[in-house]
Amino acid sequence: MSRASDHAYAAIRGMILSGQLAPGAQLSEEALADACGVSRTPVRDALRRLENEMFIRRSESQRSFVAEWSLSDLEDAFELRAMLEGHAARRAAARINALQLEQLKAHNRRIQEEISARQPDVLRFLEHNRLIHAIILEAAASPRLASSLGMLVEQSVVWRTAQQYDRENLQRSHHEHEELLAAFSRADGAWAEAIMTAHIRRAFHAYRDAYQAQLGGSQLSAA
Amino acid sequence: MSRASDHAYAAIRGMILSGQLAPGAQLSEEALADACGVSRTPVRDALRRLENEMFIRRSESQRSFVAEWSLSDLEDAFELRAMLEGHAARRAAARINALQLEQLKAHNRRIQEEISARQPDVLRFLEHNRLIHAIILEAAASPRLASSLGMLVEQSVVWRTAQQYDRENLQRSHHEHEELLAAFSRADGAWAEAIMTAHIRRAFHAYRDAYQAQLGGSQLSAA
DNA sequence: GTGCAGCATATTGTATACCGCTCCCACTGG
DNA sequence: CCAGTGGGAGCGGTATACAATATGCTGCAC
Numbered sequence: 001m002s003r004a005s006d007h008a009y010a011a012i013r014g015m016i017l018s019g020q021l022a023p024g025a026q027l028s029e030e031a032l033a034d035a036c037g038v039s040r041t042p043v044r045d046a047l048r049r050l051e052n053e054m055f056i057r058r059s060e061s062q063r064s065f066v067a068e069w070s071l072s073d074l075e076d077a078f079e080l081r082a083m084l085e086g087h088a089a090r091r092a093a094a095r096i097n098a099l100q101l102e103q104l105k106a107h108n109r110r111i112q113e114e115i116s117a118r119q120p121d122v123l124r125f126l127e128h129n130r131l132i133h134a135i136i137l138e139a140a141a142s143p144r145l146a147s148s149l150g151m152l153v154e155q156s157v158v159w160r161t162a163q164q165y166d167r168e169n170l171q172r173s174h175h176e177h178e179e180l181l182a183a184f185s186r187a188d189g190a191w192a193e194a195i196m197t198a199h200i201r202r203a204f205h206a207y208r209d210a211y212q213a214q215l216g217g218s219q220l221s222a223a
Numbered sequence: 224m225s226r227a228s229d230h231a232y233a234a235i236r237g238m239i240l241s242g243q244l245a246p247g248a249q250l251s252e253e254a255l256a257d258a259c260g261v262s263r264t265p266v267r268d269a270l271r272r273l274e275n276e277m278f279i280r281r282s283e284s285q286r287s288f289v290a291e292w293s294l295s296d297l298e299d300a301f302e303l304r305a306m307l308e309g310h311a312a313r314r315a316a317a318r319i320n321a322l323q324l325e326q327l328k329a330h331n332r333r334i335q336e337e338i339s340a341r342q343p344d345v346l347r348f349l350e351h352n353r354l355i356h357a358i359i360l361e362a363a364a365s366p367r368l369a370s371s372l373g374m375l376v377e378q379s380v381v382w383r384t385a386q387q388y389d390r391e392n393l394q395r396s397h398h399e400h401e402e403l404l405a406a407f408s409r410a411d412g413a414w415a416e417a418i419m420t421a422h423i424r425r426a427f428h429a430y431r432d433a434y435q436a437q438l439g440g441s442q443l444s445a446a
Numbered sequence: 447g448t449g450c451a452g453c454a455t456a457t458t459g460t461a462t463a464c465c466g467c468t469c470c471c472a473c474t475g476g
Numbered sequence: 477c478c479a480g481t482g483g484g485a486g487c488g489g490t491a492t493a494c495a496a497t498a499t500g501c502t503g504c505a506c
Contacts, residue, residue, distance in 0.1 A: 002285075002467095002488090002489065002490095003489090004489075004490065004491095005489075005490085026457095028456080028457065028458090029457075029458070030456090030457075030458095038490080038491085039490060039491045039492070040458090040490095040491085040492085041489075041490055041491065041492090042489080042490065042491095044458090044459095045271070045489095048268070048271055052275065052370075054366070054367070054370070061457090061458085061497080061498055061499085062225075062457085062458060062459085062497095062498095063457070063458075063498085063499095064458095073366075076365050076366060076367050076368075077367055079365070080365070080367050080368055080371070083306070083310060087306060142299050142302070142303070143277070143296075143299060144277070144299050144300055144303050144374075144375060144378075145299075145303055147275075147277070147374070148303070148371040148374075151367075151370070151371075152367060155367075225458090225459065225460095225496090225497090226459090227459075227460065227461095228459075228460090251486080251487065251488090252487075252488065253486090253487075253488095256461095261460075261461085262460060262461045262462070263460095263461085263462085263488090264459080264460055264461065264462090265459080265460065265461095267488085267489095268459095284467080284468055284469080284487090284488085285468095285487090285488060285489085286468085286469095286487070286488075287488090
């Protein structure tokens with residue numbers, strides 16, 4: 001999908017994540033098309049993608065609604081992520097090459113630099129973090145695992161605004177990545193899997209605490 | 224998606240599975256539209272779905288090709304399936320209700336009847352087997368797990384023609400289902416997971432043996 | 447007053463025309 | 477004979493018009 005379709009996807013996704021489109025709200029293809037400045041055709045493509053990623057729910061009669069995310073959805077997504085990313089780490093430990101290992105180290109070094117900075121840039125942290133997980137997924141060399149995990153990671157973004165990124169949290173992530181690297185360089189799959197599973201589950205609880213703290217409040221608005 | 228779109232999906236999928244569309248062959252939306260008697264629009268929808276299910280691969284320039292399945296794809300799909308279905312069984316053991324348990328028993332009883340018949344009807348076996356796994360997935364109550372597994376199960380159909388369904392194989396499946404039921408009625412998640420993982424992995428090896436036996440031969444044609 | 451029927455409207459599904467890109471092949475120049 | 481380039485055909489992306497279907501409202505009958 002090229003420009004119009006991607007643009008519609010990004011625009012609608014943004015409207016959902018920002019709360020501009022409230023959970024449960026009905027979506028009309030035509031209205032979205034107008035809002036995005038494209039025709040219904042690319043909007044329909046975008047809606048299919050968003051439906052796959054569970055940002056959108058469809059009624060029996062094929063009408064689209066913004067998905068309503070609950071605590072149980074958070075649990076559901078993270079439980080699966082923990083299992084799948086753990087599995088990816090195990091496979092990666094047996095397959096990772098020197099270049100990938102070096103890239104992982106570089107990204108984690110950049111994360112440490114960010115943490116040490118007077119004012120850590122969370123967005124930059126998230127980007128390096130994302131790349132670390134992407135490299136591991138690539139090293140795992142399983143197209144279907146990549147596909148399933150890709151969807152789940154996309155979904156996790158819904159709760160990102162709930163997360164509080166204090167320095168301690170970032171530092172813990174860095175340490176866990178370090179241990180992961182140790183497991184990789186020793187090709188210890190079981191170790192890598194255990195670390196990764198713990199890494200994701202810790203993140204889950206951080207999200208959940210933050211989510212519950214702001215519970216009852218407005219719909220996941222970016223604070 | 225309604226009639227035209229579903230019809231296009233089923234038709235294209237059928238052409239791929241039957242070998243009428245050879246692995247690696249390029250697909251033209253217009254040609255498929257003509258072949259299905261619909262316009263390009265529903266064909267495009269169908270291609271998106273088939274791409275998600277990895278029946279179709281797309282080039283950088285968005286041209287569509289029939290996916291080429293290798294032994295490593297079989298391994299990839301079944302390794303994930305074993306893990307995810309195992310996980311589903313574990314969750315189901317903690318959540319399954321009496322009605323679902325009863326339905327599972329009924330389907331497995333029907334499977335036993337089929338096996339005992341003079342000429343077991345493999346299609347009927349497959350249908351009951353499918354329903355058993357569907358009920359367990361439903362009992363697992365994880366939308367994301369269901370979504371990921373749904374894709375993988377669809378994909379497994381590619382190798383179905385390779386499978387030889389002798390009576391011994393069917394009988395083993397029946398026995399494993401019986402054990403699964405025992406684990407469920409005792410709400411023993413760990414047991415259920417172990418049985419299910421073994422169940423899928425055994426099926427994997429059966430597929431692989433059959434696949435390798437007919438290796439080099441024609442393209443997965445229905446014998 | 448309530449319930450059902452039928453119509454108006456909103457929304458999605460499908461067909462088709464047009465546009466721009468990509469790929470392939472033939473032609474030309476070295 | 478080979479490489480590079482230009483052009484044409486094929487293909488996917490998008491817009492738009494039209495068809496089918498669901499929904500909700502209004503009015504009528506009981």
